[in-house]
Amino acid sequence: MIVGVGIDVAEIDRFAAALERTPALAERLFVPAELLLPGGERRGVASLAARFAAKEALAKALGAPGGLLWRDAEVVAADNGRPSLRVRGTVAARADELGVRHWHVSLSHDAGVASAVVIAEG
Template structure:
Protein backbone atom coordinates (compact mmCIF):
# COMPACT_ATOMS: atom_id res chain seq x y z
CA UNK A 1 0.00 0.00 0.00
CA UNK A 2 1.29 3.47 -0.87
CA UNK A 3 1.53 5.68 2.20
CA UNK A 4 2.84 8.78 0.50
CA UNK A 5 4.53 10.30 -2.54
CA UNK A 6 6.69 13.38 -2.83
CA UNK A 7 8.60 15.26 -5.49
CA UNK A 8 11.12 18.09 -5.33
CA UNK A 9 13.09 20.07 -7.87
CA UNK A 10 15.92 22.44 -7.02
CA UNK A 11 18.31 24.65 -8.94
CA UNK A 12 21.83 23.23 -8.69
CA UNK A 13 23.28 26.76 -8.42
CA UNK A 14 21.16 27.39 -5.32
CA UNK A 15 22.82 24.45 -3.55
CA UNK A 16 26.26 25.45 -4.86
CA UNK A 17 25.81 28.95 -3.41
CA UNK A 18 24.65 27.54 -0.06
CA UNK A 19 27.74 25.30 0.08
CA UNK A 20 30.05 28.21 -0.77
CA UNK A 21 28.41 30.74 1.60
CA UNK A 22 27.71 28.63 4.67
CA UNK A 23 30.53 26.55 6.13
CA UNK A 24 28.14 24.42 8.17
CA UNK A 25 25.67 23.72 5.33
CA UNK A 26 27.14 20.34 4.37
CA UNK A 27 27.47 19.03 7.93
CA UNK A 28 23.95 20.20 8.86
CA UNK A 29 22.26 18.63 5.82
CA UNK A 30 24.32 15.55 4.92
CA UNK A 31 25.54 12.50 6.84
CA UNK A 32 29.17 11.41 6.92
CA UNK A 33 28.31 8.60 4.47
CA UNK A 34 26.78 11.09 2.04
CA UNK A 35 29.75 13.46 2.30
CA UNK A 36 32.13 10.56 1.66
CA UNK A 37 30.15 9.68 -1.47
CA UNK A 38 30.29 13.30 -2.65
CA UNK A 39 34.07 13.45 -2.11
CA UNK A 40 34.51 10.18 -4.02
CA UNK A 41 32.55 11.75 -6.91
CA UNK A 42 34.64 14.93 -6.85
CA UNK A 43 32.01 17.07 -5.06
CA UNK A 44 29.81 17.28 -8.16
CA UNK A 45 27.10 19.77 -7.28
CA UNK A 46 24.47 17.87 -9.27
CA UNK A 47 24.94 14.95 -6.85
CA UNK A 48 24.77 17.22 -3.80
CA UNK A 49 21.62 18.91 -5.16
CA UNK A 50 20.08 15.55 -6.12
CA UNK A 51 20.43 14.25 -2.58
CA UNK A 52 18.93 17.49 -1.25
CA UNK A 53 15.94 17.12 -3.58
CA UNK A 54 15.54 13.48 -2.47
CA UNK A 55 15.47 14.50 1.21
CA UNK A 56 12.82 17.14 0.45
CA UNK A 57 10.76 14.65 -1.61
CA UNK A 58 10.86 12.10 1.21
CA UNK A 59 9.85 14.72 3.78
CA UNK A 60 6.86 15.61 1.60
CA UNK A 61 5.95 11.94 1.21
CA UNK A 62 6.02 11.64 5.01
CA UNK A 63 3.45 14.43 5.06
CA UNK A 64 5.50 16.65 7.35
CA UNK A 65 7.86 18.61 5.17
CA UNK A 66 11.00 19.43 7.10
CA UNK A 67 9.29 19.74 10.48
CA UNK A 68 10.19 17.85 13.60
CA UNK A 69 13.43 16.41 12.26
CA UNK A 70 16.67 17.42 10.54
CA UNK A 71 17.47 16.88 6.87
CA UNK A 72 20.47 14.91 8.12
CA UNK A 73 18.00 12.35 9.56
CA UNK A 74 17.31 11.30 5.96
CA UNK A 75 20.39 9.68 4.41
CA UNK A 76 20.65 8.96 0.68
CA UNK A 77 23.36 6.45 -0.25
CA UNK A 78 23.95 4.30 -3.33
CA UNK A 79 23.93 0.52 -3.70
CA UNK A 80 26.52 -1.40 -5.73
CA UNK A 81 25.00 -0.38 -9.06
CA UNK A 82 24.39 3.26 -8.13
CA UNK A 83 20.70 3.03 -7.20
CA UNK A 84 19.75 5.49 -4.44
CA UNK A 85 18.82 3.89 -1.13
CA UNK A 86 17.35 5.61 1.91
CA UNK A 87 18.26 5.28 5.58
CA UNK A 88 16.22 7.11 8.20
CA UNK A 89 17.45 8.16 11.64
CA UNK A 90 16.15 10.05 14.65
CA UNK A 91 12.75 11.71 14.40
CA UNK A 92 12.39 10.98 10.67
CA UNK A 93 12.63 7.26 11.46
CA UNK A 94 10.08 7.57 14.26
CA UNK A 95 7.62 9.44 12.03
CA UNK A 96 8.00 6.82 9.28
CA UNK A 97 7.47 3.98 11.75
CA UNK A 98 4.34 5.65 13.18
CA UNK A 99 2.94 5.97 9.65
CA UNK A 100 3.70 2.29 8.94
CA UNK A 101 6.39 2.87 6.30
CA UNK A 102 8.09 -0.41 5.37
CA UNK A 103 10.10 0.71 2.33
CA UNK A 104 11.11 3.92 0.60
CA UNK A 105 11.77 4.18 -3.12
CA UNK A 106 13.51 7.23 -4.55
CA UNK A 107 14.55 8.26 -8.05
CA UNK A 108 16.95 11.16 -8.66
CA UNK A 109 17.81 12.90 -11.93
CA UNK A 110 19.29 16.18 -13.08
CA UNK A 111 19.81 18.46 -16.05
CA UNK A 112 22.56 21.06 -16.37
CA UNK A 113 20.62 23.45 -14.15
CA UNK A 114 18.21 21.47 -11.97
CA UNK A 115 18.04 18.33 -9.85
CA UNK A 116 14.78 16.46 -9.25
CA UNK A 117 13.75 13.58 -7.02
CA UNK A 118 10.59 11.52 -6.63
CA UNK A 119 9.86 9.40 -3.56
CA UNK A 120 7.29 6.69 -2.83
CA UNK A 121 6.67 5.36 0.67
CA UNK A 122 5.14 1.89 0.98
CA UNK A 123 3.58 0.24 3.98
Protein backbone atom coordinates in the same frame (compact mmCIF):
# COMPACT_ATOMS: atom_id res chain seq x y z
CA MET B 1 0.16 0.13 -0.25
CA ILE B 2 1.53 3.58 -0.97
CA VAL B 3 1.66 5.67 2.20
CA GLY B 4 3.01 8.84 0.62
CA VAL B 5 4.69 10.36 -2.43
CA GLY B 6 7.00 13.34 -2.52
CA ILE B 7 8.76 15.20 -5.31
CA ASP B 8 11.19 18.09 -5.15
CA VAL B 9 13.52 20.06 -7.42
CA ALA B 10 16.58 22.14 -6.61
CA GLU B 11 18.29 24.63 -8.89
CA ILE B 12 21.91 23.47 -8.90
CA ASP B 13 23.53 26.93 -9.17
CA ARG B 14 21.37 28.25 -6.34
CA PHE B 15 22.25 25.25 -4.18
CA ALA B 16 25.96 25.74 -4.98
CA ALA B 17 25.70 29.41 -3.98
CA ALA B 18 24.08 28.45 -0.67
CA LEU B 19 26.90 25.98 0.02
CA GLU B 20 29.50 28.63 -0.82
CA ARG B 21 27.77 31.31 1.26
CA THR B 22 27.39 29.01 4.28
CA PRO B 23 30.35 26.60 4.44
CA ALA B 24 28.89 24.57 7.34
CA LEU B 25 25.63 23.96 5.46
CA ALA B 26 26.76 20.69 3.85
CA GLU B 27 27.60 19.22 7.25
CA ARG B 28 24.18 20.28 8.60
CA LEU B 29 22.31 18.69 5.69
CA PHE B 30 24.31 15.52 5.03
CA VAL B 31 25.97 12.73 6.98
CA PRO B 32 29.70 12.39 6.12
CA ALA B 33 29.18 9.41 3.78
CA GLU B 34 26.78 11.42 1.60
CA LEU B 35 29.48 14.00 0.90
CA LEU B 36 31.79 11.44 -0.71
CA LEU B 37 31.69 9.22 -3.78
CA PRO B 38 32.39 5.49 -3.28
CA GLY B 39 36.05 6.07 -4.23
CA GLY B 40 36.45 8.71 -1.53
CA GLU B 41 36.40 11.82 -3.76
CA ARG B 42 34.14 14.72 -2.77
CA ARG B 43 30.68 14.43 -4.34
CA GLY B 44 29.81 17.11 -6.92
CA VAL B 45 27.29 19.85 -6.27
CA ALA B 46 24.71 18.44 -8.74
CA SER B 47 24.72 15.12 -6.90
CA LEU B 48 24.41 16.88 -3.53
CA ALA B 49 21.53 18.98 -4.85
CA ALA B 50 19.73 15.79 -5.93
CA ARG B 51 20.27 14.32 -2.45
CA PHE B 52 18.92 17.50 -0.89
CA ALA B 53 15.86 17.24 -3.18
CA ALA B 54 15.42 13.62 -2.02
CA LYS B 55 15.35 14.74 1.63
CA GLU B 56 12.73 17.38 0.78
CA ALA B 57 10.72 14.80 -1.19
CA LEU B 58 10.98 12.37 1.73
CA ALA B 59 9.54 14.99 4.10
CA LYS B 60 6.66 15.56 1.69
CA ALA B 61 6.01 11.80 1.45
CA LEU B 62 5.75 11.77 5.25
CA GLY B 63 3.25 14.64 5.28
CA ALA B 64 5.86 17.35 5.91
CA PRO B 65 5.63 17.29 9.71
CA GLY B 66 7.78 19.70 11.71
CA GLY B 67 10.73 18.46 13.68
CA LEU B 68 12.39 16.18 11.12
CA LEU B 69 16.18 16.41 11.18
CA TRP B 70 18.07 16.54 7.87
CA ARG B 71 20.73 14.08 8.98
CA ASP B 72 18.10 11.54 10.11
CA ALA B 73 17.62 10.70 6.42
CA GLU B 74 20.57 9.45 4.40
CA VAL B 75 20.62 8.79 0.67
CA VAL B 76 22.69 5.67 0.06
CA ALA B 77 23.57 3.92 -3.18
CA ALA B 78 23.75 0.20 -3.85
CA ASP B 79 26.80 -1.23 -5.63
CA ASN B 80 24.92 -0.81 -8.93
CA GLY B 81 24.28 2.89 -8.13
CA ARG B 82 20.58 2.53 -7.33
CA PRO B 83 19.65 5.06 -4.61
CA SER B 84 17.74 4.21 -1.47
CA LEU B 85 17.12 5.79 1.91
CA ARG B 86 18.44 4.95 5.34
CA VAL B 87 16.35 6.61 8.06
CA ARG B 88 16.83 6.98 11.78
CA GLY B 89 15.73 9.17 14.67
CA THR B 90 12.98 11.68 13.88
CA VAL B 91 12.45 10.42 10.33
CA ALA B 92 12.26 6.74 11.37
CA ALA B 93 9.78 7.63 14.13
CA ARG B 94 7.45 9.40 11.67
CA ALA B 95 7.80 6.59 9.12
CA ASP B 96 6.91 4.04 11.81
CA GLU B 97 3.82 6.09 12.78
CA LEU B 98 2.63 5.90 9.17
CA GLY B 99 3.56 2.24 8.69
CA VAL B 100 6.30 2.85 6.10
CA ARG B 101 8.26 -0.35 5.44
CA HIS B 102 10.04 0.40 2.16
CA TRP B 103 11.28 3.44 0.23
CA HIS B 104 11.51 3.97 -3.52
CA VAL B 105 13.84 6.77 -4.64
CA SER B 106 14.69 8.29 -8.00
CA LEU B 107 17.29 11.05 -8.43
CA SER B 108 18.13 13.07 -11.52
CA HIS B 109 20.01 16.20 -12.52
CA ASP B 110 20.09 17.88 -15.91
CA ALA B 111 19.86 21.35 -17.43
CA GLY B 112 20.77 23.04 -14.16
CA VAL B 113 18.10 21.33 -12.08
CA ALA B 114 18.31 18.41 -9.65
CA SER B 115 15.15 16.46 -8.87
CA ALA B 116 14.01 13.58 -6.71
CA VAL B 117 10.94 11.45 -6.23
CA VAL B 118 10.34 9.45 -3.05
CA ILE B 119 7.59 6.89 -2.57
CA ALA B 120 6.89 5.60 0.92
CA GLU B 121 5.40 2.10 0.84
CA GLY B 122 3.65 0.36 3.75
